[in-house]
Amino acid sequence: MPLSAVDIIARKRDGLELTAEEIRFFVRGAADGSIPDYQIAAWLMAVVLRGMSAREAYDLTDAMLSSGERISPDLLSGSTVDKHSTGGVGDKTTLVVAPIAAAAGLTVAKMSGRGLGHTGGTLDKLEAIPGLRTTLTVRELLAQAARVGLAIAGQTAELVPADRALYALRDATATVQNPALIAASIMSKKLAGGARAIVLDVKVGRGAFVKDVESARELAKLMVDIGVRVGRRMSAVLTRMDEPLGQAVGNACEVEEAAATLRGEGPPDFSRLCRVVAGEMLELGGAAPAGQGEARAQEVIATGAAFAKLREMVEAQGGQPRSLDQPLCGLRPAVEHVVVAPQQGIVISVNAELIGRAAMQAGAGRRRKEDTVDPAAGVRLVAKAGDQIAPGEPLAQVLASSPEQAGAAADLVKAAYRIGDRPPERAALVLERIRGNPPQGRSDQPR
Numbered sequence: 001m002p003l004s005a006v007d008i009i010a011r012k013r014d015g016l017e018l019t020a021e022e023i024r025f026f027v028r029g030a031a032d033g034s035i036p037d038y039q040i041a042a043w044l045m046a047v048v049l050r051g052m053s054a055r056e057a058y059d060l061t062d063a064m065l066s067s068g069e070r071i072s073p074d075l076l077s078g079s080t081v082d083k084h085s086t087g088g089v090g091d092k093t094t095l096v097v098a099p100i101a102a103a104a105g106l107t108v109a110k111m112s113g114r115g116l117g118h119t120g121g122t123l124d125k126l127e128a129i130p131g132l133r134t135t136l137t138v139r140e141l142l143a144q145a146a147r148v149g150l151a152i153a154g155q156t157a158e159l160v161p162a163d164r165a166l167y168a169l170r171d172a173t174a175t176v177q178n179p180a181l182i183a184a185s186i187m188s189k190k191l192a193g194g195a196r197a198i199v200l201d202v203k204v205g206r207g208a209f210v211k212d213v214e215s216a217r218e219l220a221k222l223m224v225d226i227g228v229r230v231g232r233r234m235s236a237v238l239t240r241m242d243e244p245l246g247q248a249v250g251n252a253c254e255v256e257e258a259a260a261t262l263r264g265e266g267p268p269d270f271s272r273l274c275r276v277v278a279g280e281m282l283e284l285g286g287a288a289p290a291g292q293g294e295a296r297a298q299e300v301i302a303t304g305a306a307f308a309k310l311r312e313m314v315e316a317q318g319g320q321p322r323s324l325d326q327p328l329c330g331l332r333p334a335v336e337h338v339v340v341a342p343q344q345g346i347v348i349s350v351n352a353e354l355i356g357r358a359a360m361q362a363g364a365g366r367r368r369k370e371d372t373v374d375p376a377a378g379v380r381l382v383a384k385a386g387d388q389i390a391p392g393e394p395l396a397q398v399l400a401s402s403p404e405q406a407g408a409a410a411d412l413v414k415a416a417y418r419i420g421d422r423p424p425e426r427a428a429l430v431l432e433r434i435r436g437n438p439p440q441g442r443s444d445q446p447r
Contacts, residue, residue: 005029005039012046020059027063031162037169044166044175052180054225060180061226064188067162071109071138071194077146078107081285082195083277084186086219089207089356090244090270094122094152095258096306097278099313100297102150103305104287109145111155111193114366123154124365128252128329128375132319150313159192177209183222190227197233197284200224201277203241204431207352213238213431220434228436235280238431239273243350243385246270250364250378250399252328259324262307269384269429276430284435331376333399337406341389345419349385354416355396362409363401374401379413385424 003025012018018026026043029035052060073080081101085091098108112122112134123134136144136153144151163185170176190198200223203209204216220236227234246267248257260266261274278300279293288296300306311321323329359365363377380397383389396413400406 005035009039009043009046012043012050015050017053018056023056023059024063027067027162030165031067041169041173044170044173047181048175048178054222057180057183057222058226058229060184061187064160064162064184065191068160069158070192073194073196075142076107076109076194079285080107080195081197081199081281082108082110082190082193083199083281084190085201086203087209088203088241088245089352090246090249090254092125092254092258093201093274093277095125095255096261096274097281098150098152099262099309100278100300100306101281101285103300103309104282104296106281106285106287107145108150109141109193110152111189112152122152124373125251125254126152128255128331129314129319129323130330132314133317144316148312148316150309155189160188163188179219179222182219183226187223187226191230198227199277199280199284200236202236202238204238205240205242207244207356208241217432224434224436228438231438233284234436235284236434237276237280240427240429240431241352244352244355244381245273247381248378249355249359251373251375252331253378253380253399255329256327259307262301262310264301272429328376333376335400335403335406337398337400337410338394339396339398339410339413340392341395341419342391343419344390345421346423347383347385347387347389348418348420348424350381351416354412355379358409358412358416361412362398362405377401379409389419
């Protein structure tokens, strides 16, 4: 009996486990347009309501990966490592950890995305650097990775086309938040990138898509399992995202902070996270012994090699390396507005989601994919949790595209700050680590 989209939707609606053949049929139809959007949307909602087993999630990843081209691990020279974050506010970690890994001798050929909503995107940040090009062909990506050891670019049209078809509908049909769909989307793209080792930074908290530790752990374990099953060395780090990372939220201001961190001058919380994630990359990629990754990452920063590697990558992609030495990469915001404290006390918390929304309102983000981004816009935090503050002292600086946007962003910044009379409890930045290594002799290629 031939497969039918209606039958597959009905089986998942009724809570039945789909076969690998059924999943491949549906994904292929989504990618080539033979299954209409309304049926894809119905299937997505059935998955969200009924869930998927770990086996189904693996088969979904495999089917999505098979929908287009992939980079073979054999095409990348040296020991290769990739990194992915599930999204956060002020999360410019890739701009720091990728140069550290490359400066330590690993090869990083990373495909990144753009921001949507209150979380930023690596490509938007990089494009704040004058002249830098993020659209590279697979051939250009591989050539630069071989020559420089580091390349960061957008996903090409040939890699995982099924993900683009599914994600556009997930975003429009309130079906984003499902572990199997999230894991398949992330892992199909990471596996298509060809790296033999993959580190996942799974954010959890108010400013993350995943709000609670249990759900974050479930997602991390699922992605690690998928990677191990196809022969990748995997590590997932659960990290807290209640407060923005560092002090900069935007595009050019985050590049400025990433450059400062690579010079050893970054904010303590962000610098700590970068050492953790980079340390995982170095250990997983064989550039540091077990337990020595963070120390090795700090050493690479201290010698200046990591910052030099970022400059080399920027130049290779047509950007101006000297902009990394300038405030806001040499850009100037149209409006600067300082938000001051209304009272004396101690900053109890800074709501990451509200700060992310403020940066978006200022012009640094987009509500829809077609919206334009102002690279100079954003929010600079002056005070963070635990800081003492007096009335009239600055809490944050809004960098905006217009006075109207500055005012709207400032209102959100004010709402994000909670001020009290007792110091807040310090929560751990790193909550958990989950690692997985494939059995010896396991193939690096999916079936």
